[in-house]
Amino acid sequence: MKILGISGSPRRGGNTDLLLDEVMKGAASRGAEVKTIILNELDITHCQHCDACYRAGRCTINDDMQTVYRELERADRLVLASPVHFLGPTAQMKAMIDRCQALWARKYILKIPPLGDRRERKGLFVSVGALKMANLFEPSLAIVKALFTVLDITYAGEMVFRGIDEKGIITKHPDALRRAFFAGQELVDN
Ligand SMILES: Cc1cc2nc3c(=O)[nH]c(=O)nc-3n(C[C@H](O)[C@H](O)[C@H](O)COP(=O)(O)O)c2cc1C
Numbered sequence: 001m002k003i004l005g006i007s008g009s010p011r012r013g014g015n016t017d018l019l020l021d022e023v024m025k026g027a028a029s030r031g032a033e034v035k036t037i038i039l040n041e042l043d044i045t046h047c048q049h050c051d052a053c054y055r056a057g058r059c060t061i062n063d064d065m066q067t068v069y070r071e072l073e074r075a076d077r078l079v080l081a082s083p084v085h086f087l088g089p090t091a092q093m094k095a096m097i098d099r100c101q102a103l104w105a106r107k108y109i110l111k112i113p114p115l116g117d118r119r120e121r122k123g124l125f126v127s128v129g130a131l132k133m134a135n136l137f138e139p140s141l142a143i144v145k146a147l148f149t150v151l152d153i154t155y156a157g158e159m160v161f162r163g164i165d166e167k168g169i170i171t172k173h174p175d176a177l178r179r180a181f182f183a184g185q186e187l188v189d190n
Contacts (some may be wrong), residue, residue, distance in 0.1 A: 001034065001076045001077065002032065002034075002035070003027040003028075003032045003033070003035070003054070003073065003077045003078075003079065003112070003187065004034075004037065004074070005024050005034065005035070005036040005079045005081065005185075006037045006069050006078070006081065007037070007038050007040075007082070008080075008081065008082030009081070009082065009092075010040045010090065010092060011167055012120060013168050015109045015161075015164050015169065016081045016082060016083050017081075017127045017145045017180070018170050018171060019126050019128065019170060019177065020036065020180075021036075022177045022178075022180035022184065023181070023183050023184035024036055024160070025081050025184060026184025026185040026186075027077070027107070027183075027184035027188050029184075030184075030185050032180060032188045035071060040092050042063075043063050043066070044064050044065045044068070044092075044096055044121040045063055046095050046098060047059075047095075047098040047099050048061065049101075051089070053101060053105040054105045054109050056108075057098055057102070057105060057106045057110045057166045058102055061099075063161055065099045067094060069102070071168055072100075072103075072115060073116045073130060076119070076120075076122075077121065077124070078121065078148075078151075079123070080093070080125050080144055080147075082127055083127060083128050083129060084127060084130075084131075084136060085139065087136070087139050088140055088143065089144070100151065103150060104150045107152070114150060114151050115141060115152065120150070121154065123153070123155060124154055124156045124158065124159065125140070125144045125155070125159070126180070128161045128164040128170060129160075129161075129164065130163065130165035131163070133162070135157070146154075156190070159176075159180055161173060161176050167176075
């Protein structure tokens with residue numbers, strides 16, 4: 001089983017990355033093949049709404065998103081991880097999601113499987129935010145769930161932590177990293 005983790009944080013080794021690492025370690029401990037993509041290190045331009053994908057079934061912009069499409073197609077499980085920036089996912093994550101319009105076009109215009117085949121895929125969402133407000137993750141969750149629906153990925157749940165701001169402070173949380181590790185194991189087991 002292949003597990004793809006995608007981090008949208010610009011802060012390398014920050015709270016999101018630390019949580020994602022644990023999810024991936026948990027998945028690897030169950031024998032999964034794991035791969036992590038750090039969006040901030042890639043060159044992914046914004047969707048230009050050129051509609052080329054409506055005919056081609058693929059995005060014609062030749063940048064690092066082409067690698068992400070390939071990895072998405074290969075993965076059996078997807079872990080999307082992004083801190084909250086202005087109440088939504090980071091710009092890095094949103095740019096990647098918008099480029100999945102090409103996969104939307106496959107499904108809804110060309111009537112072909114968005115990820116190339118119909119095998120069952122599942123996805124988990126990981127997030128942190130500084131504030132403690134109850135609905136902090138709602139905008140991000142709506143976006144991520146919409147993406148999973150478009151990609152025919154079954155939503156497997158979320159791991160979200162409020163009141164997390166300083167770089168690395170998630171390591172002081174009583175059980176966040178342990179829960180992230182278990183979530184990675186569960187993603188493979190189920
Ligand atoms: C541009 C920017 C916008 C942010 N907006 C929010 C916000 O709307 N709500 C919130 O709770 N935290 C917000 N934060 C705080 C981050 O979510 C928080 O510091 C988080 O722990 C960063 O995670 P990371 O270490 O994985 O990058 C923002 C941080 C930045 C840099």
